[in-house]
Amino acid sequence: MYAPGRSWEAGPAESVVAAAAVALALLGDVTRLRLAVRLLDGEQDVTTLTEAVGAARPAVSQHLAKLRLAGLVATRRDGRRVLYTLADQHVRKLVAEAIFTAEHRVLDRPDHHAVAP
Template sequence: MEAQVVSWDSAGADRAVAVLKAVADPTRYRLLWALGQREHSVGQLAELVGAHVAAVSQHLSRLRSAGLVASRREGTRIYYQAAGPHVRGLLEEASLVASGPVDGADSGEGGAPGAAAVQERGTAASPARSPRPRPLAIGR
């Protein structure tokens, strides 16, 4: 039986990289986490992340251009929210990947750290990763 070859989607890869670059900043990650919970104004977000409103506006602009946040105007205020449930999924997947093995040790199949690596860190290996990552702290 022949294996099916998937063609490379250069434009799709470029869009995916743009999304990953937009999230690849601790402040933007924290902003997205907060916006995945509920909608916030720029001032509220600035307070949550401990940054100036102007800096938060710049971050939101980058996230908006990557298609990760949506906004609505109410009078003179603009409120932001995650562009959809896929944004929360992206953050949760990133947390799961980040909670995986950090060293290059391999115990064979599955990519779990070897016993020596676990013993070196002084922790017990968990049988499986949690399906729901813990939320990161939003405030400083």
């Protein structure tokens, strides 16, 4: 159980499960996940993100638009530039945990074990 004190017996509403599935599917794309990982460092513009992920600018813009429409990415204007950031701490944790999980599997890193009090 991830959330202390929360029971998952009844399960979340179907609309919540559907929204979670959409978010996970969007982050399942390699380019979108790479963009999200870059945004873990804070807000960035399309030019910086394009250089970082090595994709064409129009493709990066389309990926960012999909992430924004799903509520995973937020934007802020700074003059003519649009700055992108991950929408909230839940998205930040989701992206980071996905990468950490993959590192454990791919790089054969040891599991984290809870220390008994």
